[in-house]
Amino acid sequence: MRIALPQSRRALLLMAVLAALVLLLGFVALRSGPLAPVKVTVVRAEERAITPALFGIGTVEARYTHRIGPTAPGRVASLAVDVGERVEAGQVLAMIDPIDLDQRIAAASGSAGRSAALEAAAASQVADASARLALARSEAARGEELFRGGWLTRAALDQHRQALAAAQAGLAAAQANRAAASQDRGRTGAERAALQEQKSNLRLVAPKAGLVVRRVAEPGTTVVAGQAVIEMVDPAELWVNARFDQTRAGGITADLPARIVLRSRIDTPLRGSILRVEPVADAVTEEVLAKVSFDAGSALPPIGELAEVTVGLPARSRTLAVPNAAVHRIGSDVGVWTLREGDPEFVPLKLGAEDADGWVQVLDGLTRGEQVILHSARPLTASSRITVVDKLP
Amino acid sequence: MISLAGRDILHGWGKFVLTGVGLGLLIGVTLSMAGVYRGMIDDAQALLDNSGADLWVVQKDTLGPYAEPSSLNQDTERPIRAMAGVDRAAGVTYLTMQIAHEGKDVRVMVVGAEVAEPGEPGQPPHLIAGRRIVQGHYEAVGDVKTGFAIDDEVTVRRNTYRIVGLTSRMVSSGGDPMLFLSLKDAQEAQFEKDADAIVRQRARNASSPLLNPPGNPAVAEAVNAAQASSTNVNAVLVTVVPGADAEEVAATIRRWQRVTVYTRAQMEEILIEKMIANSARQIGMFLVILAIVSAAIVAFIIYTMTIGKIREIAVLKLIGTCNRTIAGMILQQALGLGLIGFAVGKIAATFWAPFFPKYVLLLPADSLRGFFAVMAICALASLLAIHAALKVDPAEAIGG
Numbered sequence: 129m130r131i132a133l134p135q136s137r138r139a140l141l142l143m144a145v146l147a148a149l150v151l152l153l154g155f156v157a158l159r160s161g162p163l164a165p166v167k168v169t170v171v172r173a174e175e176r177a178i179t180p181a182l183f184g185i186g187t188v189e190a191r192y193t194h195r196i197g198p199t200a201p202g203r204v205a206s207l208a209v210d211v212g213e214r215v216e217a218g219q220v221l222a223m224i225d226p227i228d229l230d231q232r233i234a235a236a237s238g239s240a241g242r243s244a245a246l247e248a249a250a251a252s253q254v255a256d257a258s259a260r261l262a263l264a265r266s267e268a269a270r271g272e273e274l275f276r277g278g279w280l281t282r283a284a285l286d287q288h289r290q291a292l293a294a295a296q297a298g299l300a301a302a303q304a305n306r307a308a309a310s311q312d313r314g315r316t317g318a319e320r321a322a323l324q325e326q327k328s329n330l331r332l333v334a335p336k337a338g339l340v341v342r343r344v345a346e347p348g349t350t351v352v353a354g355q356a357v358i359e360m361v362d363p364a365e366l367w368v369n370a371r372f373d374q375t376r377a378g379g380i381t382a383d384l385p386a387r388i389v390l391r392s393r394i395d396t397p398l399r400g401s402i403l404r405v406e407p408v409a410d411a412v413t414e415e416v417l418a419k420v421s422f423d424a425g426s427a428l429p430p431i432g433e434l435a436e437v438t439v440g441l442p443a444r445s446r447t448l449a450v451p452n453a454a455v456h457r458i459g460s461d462v463g464v465w466t467l468r469e470g471d472p473e474f475v476p477l478k479l480g481a482e483d484a485d486g487w488v489q490v491l492d493g494l495t496r497g498e499q500v501i502l503h504s505a506r507p508l509t510a511s512s513r514i515t516v517v518d519k520l521p
Numbered sequence: 522m523i524s525l526a527g528r529d530i531l532h533g534w535g536k537f538v539l540t541g542v543g544l545g546l547l548i549g550v551t552l553s554m555a556g557v558y559r560g561m562i563d564d565a566q567a568l569l570d571n572s573g574a575d576l577w578v579v580q581k582d583t584l585g586p587y588a589e590p591s592s593l594n595q596d597t598e599r600p601i602r603a604m605a606g607v608d609r610a611a612g613v614t615y616l617t618m619q620i621a622h623e624g625k626d627v628r629v630m631v632v633g634a635e636v637a638e639p640g641e642p643g644q645p646p647h648l649i650a651g652r653r654i655v656q657g658h659y660e661a662v663g664d665v666k667t668g669f670a671i672d673d674e675v676t677v678r679r680n681t682y683r684i685v686g687l688t689s690r691m692v693s694s695g696g697d698p699m700l701f702l703s704l705k706d707a708q709e710a711q712f713e714k715d716a717d718a719i720v721r722q723r724a725r726n727a728s729s730p731l732l733n734p735p736g737n738p739a740v741a742e743a744v745n746a747a748q749a750s751s752t753n754v755n756a757v758l759v760t761v762v763p764g765a766d767a768e769e770v771a772a773t774i775r776r777w778q779r780v781t782v783y784t785r786a787q788m789e790e791i792l793i794e795k796m797i798a799n800s801a802r803q804i805g806m807f808l809v810i811l812a813i814v815s816a817a818i819v820a821f822i823i824y825t826m827t828i829g830k831i832r833e834i835a836v837l838k839l840i841g842t843c844n845r846t847i848a849g850m851i852l853q854q855a856l857g858l859g860l861i862g863f864a865v866g867k868i869a870a871t872f873w874a875p876f877f878p879k880y881v882l883l884l885p886a887d888s889l890r891g892f893f894a895v896m897a898i899c900a901l902a903s904l905l906a907i908h909a910a911l912k913v914d915p916a917e918a919i920g921g
Contacts, residue, residue, distance in 0.1 A: 185657075
């Protein structure tokens with residue numbers, strides 16, 4: 129008896145230890161590793177209003193950028209403005225070195241003066257010819273009379289007639305000379321005006337009021353025709369040149385409201401709207417391009433800054449929706465795993481729009497209130513054993 | 522009626538259980554080592570499983586995208602999509618990098634996948650929290666091993682991304698957790714240079730008369746723009762239509778697109794035979810040595826346990842107990858010790874497995890094999906002990 133009691137107690141203790149071991153072993157064999165059930169969370173399919181949103185990124189650009197440069201090659205003589213300065217319409221921004229233009233204008237002025245003198249000489253010649261004609265005419269008339277009275281020989285009369293014709297031709301020649309001289313004066317005048325015009329073209333002026341954003345060439349630089357010397361923009365008219373992924377850009381149209389977040393001011397989004405959707409998309413990056421204008425009153429950002437644009441599309445009416453984390457693709461079917469009688473079952477669905485919070489519209493295939501598996505610790509198969517938990521992991 | 526073995530165990534049950542537990546911890550280490558080995562191979566397979574692809578289209582004559590760098594134009598996927606037998610094709614980028622997060626560096630594999638539709642190859646197949654990527658930019662889904670939480674902000678190269686979803690078991694072949702971005706973001710992270718490099722490159726271009734010819738300022742701008750953009754991917758993941766032969770589809774793509782295509786079996790070979798072969802063999806070798814050492818220790822424990830009781834066995838012999846009973850007692854004790862050891866080992870391995878930094882996969886088949894190995898070793902060891910016990914002279918019980 130004295131020995132039996134401790135022995136049975138020992139046996140009990142040993143049994144307890146062994147039983148605990150067996151229980152633990154059973155637990156770990158079934159609750160961990162590949163045999164363990166997959167932990168999942170579920171959500172009920174419910175109706176909600178989906179407000180699809182498009183998300184794009186872009187850079188702030190000026191609506192109009194004026195690149196002002198000479199129309200002919202030349203050397204920059206001086207710049208009158210610096211970056212950041214505001215300029216008025218017509219203000220001189222830069223001068224191109226005229227080189228020999230002034231001399232050529234002087235030469236043209238000389239030619240014009242000479243043409244005027246020549247024209248005056250031609251006018252005097254016309255007056256002279258007119259006087260000669262008048263004299264010849266009166267002499268010819270007198271000769272005719274004398275000839276009729278028999279006082280003059282035919283030969284003398286012919287001489288008078290010839291003198292008259294010569295005087296008439298002389299006048300015509302003088303008149304033609306005068307016309308040529310005045311034409312010449314016009315030509316030299318126009319040449320001079322052209323050179324002056326060219327000179328004024330060397331003054332680069334602002335086409336409208338704006339802000340100078342770049343000084344591309346400094347004095348002394350030789351620029352080619354059409355190369356910009358000064359770039360200016362109208363700071364009142366900025367927009368975001370935004371790019372949207374083509375696959376998600378359905379429904380984007382002009383006038384939709386947009387929220388613009390600038391990289392430098394993440395906490396203060398600006399309001400804007402789609403000004404236009406570009407008719408030509410970027411084929412290389414596969415993005416749709418759109419211009420997003422800022423609403424009035426927004427403090428404007430630096431040009432070239434990166435901006436995120438979220439465009440709100442019109443809200444759809446309340447429809448059945450599931451979170452996109454629940455949506456899977458098996459083979460060619462897109463659908464969700466539903467929980468039916470404790471077992472997972474894959475249900476193919478027809479899906480519609482998706483909103484920015486990841487809710488996807490269900491067009492067909494699911495009834496309201498049905499339990500849908502949202503998250504799972506492992507990918508599911510139809511034969512998976514599952515345990516529903518509140519939260520993973 | 523309690524057996525002789527049972528009586529002996531009860532006599533020194535604490536010692537017996539403790540010996541079993543000690544043995545168990547040793548077995549647990551061996552099982553864990555097997556788990557580490559399996560986990561390593563499983564990491565490689567998980568990478569392939571999670572990509573959801575049947576075929577990998579990579580740069581010609583490379584072992585990409587996991588074992589070697591590979592670079593393809595993104596539009597390579599378009600003609601492939603149009604080929605017979607191809608169901609879906611999607612470009613993907615992989616880039617292993619360090620990310621600073623809350624003062625610590627996290628090593629991740631940044632994966633760029635097409636996010637437009639669910640189930641495109643390359644996307645994480647399941648989530649354990651949060652949602653999938655909706656916006657085309659600046660959203661990320663991370664593996665839970667990264668330590669990121671929903672709504673955390675992480676910086677990858679020049680941009681900040683918000684974690685919107687978490688997934689699990691998404692690792693590279695080296696066990697680095699994955700961070701999923703949209704393809705465009707990932708391309709930017711992979712191919713776009715940092716601002717300093719771009720500025721330096723511009724200066725270099727400006728100083729070259731070839732790239733910046735005097736009198737034609739447009740050339741330098743064009744060169745800069747050409748150098749700054751990239752629309753490359755590392756691989757195109759392809760799924761084949763149900764019923765199509767992947768090998769045949771691969772042969773067609775190889776022939777007409779002049780790229781290298783790997784099937785699942787080939788990719789597995791590249792990953793397991795080429796990439797992790799050495800480290801896996803290293804672990805495997807260690808596992809073999811550990812198993813032999815464990816077997817030897819188990820044998821010694823049982824042998825010394827029996828030798829420790831040699832005087833009692835001599836007494837049993839003296840009182841006329843038959844050899845079978847003594848042998849049975851030793852064998853039963855050895856098997857009992859093995860059972861306890863295996864149970865403790867399995868439990869211990871299961872409980873400490875999650876604390877390993879890399880994945881430890883304890884397969885039931887491995888456990889079963891381990892069980893039979895332990896039992897066989899115990900039986901063999903007990904044979905030695907039985908031999909010693911039967912040889913003992915009954916006179917030792919009274920003599921010395």
